[in-house]
Amino acid sequence: MESESKKCKDCVASRWIFAVLGCVGFMIVYGLKVNLSVAIIAMVNHTAVLSANEESGDHHAVVATNDSENACGVEEHEENLDDGPFAWDENVQGVVLASYFYGYILTQVGGGWVAENMSAKHVFGGGALLNILGALLTPVAAKGSYIVVIALRILMGIGGGVTLPAMHVLIAKWAPPSERSKIASTVYAGMTLGTLVTMPFSGLLAATINWESIFYVQGALSILWYVLWLFFVYDSPSQHPRISRSERQMIESSIGGGSPDAPKMKIPWKSVWTSMPVFAIIVAHTCSNWGWYMLLVKLPTYMRYILKFDIKSNAGLSAVPFLCMWVFTMLFASLLDFLLSKNIITTTVARKLATSVASVPPAICLVLVTYVGCNTELAVVLLTLGTMFIGGMYSGFLANHIDIAPPFAGTLMGISNTFATLPGIAVPSIVGAITHNNQTVEAWRLIFYITLGIFLFEFIFYVIFASGELQEWAKPKSEERNAGEHRLLEKNESNKA
DSSP: OHHHHHHHHHHSOHHHHHHHHHHHHHHHHHHHHHHHHHHHHHHBOHHHHHHHHHHTTOHHHHHHTTSTTTOSSHHHHHTTSOOOSBOOOHHHHHHHHHHHHHHHTTSHHHHHHHHHHTTHHHHHHHHHHHHHHHHHHHHHHHHHOHHHHHHHHHHHHHHHHTHHHHHHHHHHHHOOGGGHHHHHHHHHHHHHHHHHHHHHHHHHHHHHTOTHHHHHHHHHHHHHHHHHHHHHOOSSGGGOSSSOHHHHHHHHHHHGGGSTTSOOOOOOHHHHHTOHHHHHHHHHHHHHHHHHHHHHHHHHHHHHHTSOOOHHHHHHHHHHHHHHHHHHHHHHHHHHHHHHHTTSSOHHHHHHHHHHHTTHHHHHHHHHGGGSTTOHHHHHHHHHHHHHHHGGGGTTHHHHHHHHOGGGHHHHHHHHHHHHHHHHHHHHHHHHHHHTTOOSHHHHHHHHHHHHHHHHHHHHHHHHHOOOSOOGGGSOOHHHHHHHHHHHHHHHHHHHO
């Protein structure tokens, strides 16, 4: 019986159980973040909103959506969309969708610090749990007032804000350098998979049951993950009661000074805020998130009002780009790992190449999509390609924090993601303001040209200032390094004994 237990521990690596559950955790966090983007189409009373626009004297703007250049079969599809109970205009919808990020921006740096110094496992799990409970309460909140929904989404954002910094801390403790790219790509692919699964699933639930079921069904299913997370994931290999001795020794010896038994280093704040590689990550993260949230939050709206897909088709087609993004993310990460293992490229080149792929091609595709007229097939192809290439960010700037400063990966992620949350607040509100009573190709063309400029700035700044090398200020002092290595050696010797 004992040998069978040992064989089981050796065949199922604890670090990969962590990676898979981390991936599912991000699927849940991101899925519950974006499901409102699909649900809101079924929640809004479009007839009442159009009537209110006409009564307010904005008849010209309303008629503009029926212009031959701006509508693709609007009369044919308009009748197929059932009205929801809420007369929320574009501005209200923009604020509701943006409110998640009001809370999200508050907990980034603090979440990273708590995860580094306390329990990253419980920081991530608690943040996800808050999102799960918020999703279950959303239908009740919506029936009260959109103000209540905004308050609830802010609380969900507070929980979601700690997840990315906490996961960076866990990856730094669990991923050997030789597997870091693969484990990180596996975990963070959950962000894409969450969108991929949630969008069609939400559309199906809304079309076959009702909009409330989106939140109840997805929230209930997510609780199961939380139980598994509590039971199978631990903050470090040294705390895991069921990890095999060989796996634990392999991880701790390869990470070295980065092991949980190494002495804690104080954050050199002056060096952090005067480091151009840090600012390169901040700029790339912020600019990339503009385009990412543009697609994540507003793609269903564009496909509904400009391409004129009904909610079921909208949800399904909105998920296609994220399926391609997930596949591209995994293949591209494997390619970069191969090139790095053969010393064909350096870490710096890998990060710059990946970030370039995640910025220039998407910018071009988004602008081109507004020039294809009613060729919906070509529009979907361009949107798919644009979204797919953004997947390069997982092997680019999003992995860069661990390269330049492993001991402070959580804090650095918290800093960059604080700035990167600003587009999440700005995109729904700005898009809502530009398209208010003006759901036209011209309005969206302006939006995508703005995105083009932001993506190009990201590309230029990151290529000039980014680095994949460990920074001097992130290296342990010699005495701290020697103490950590001595402590790790003693632990390994005791384990052998």
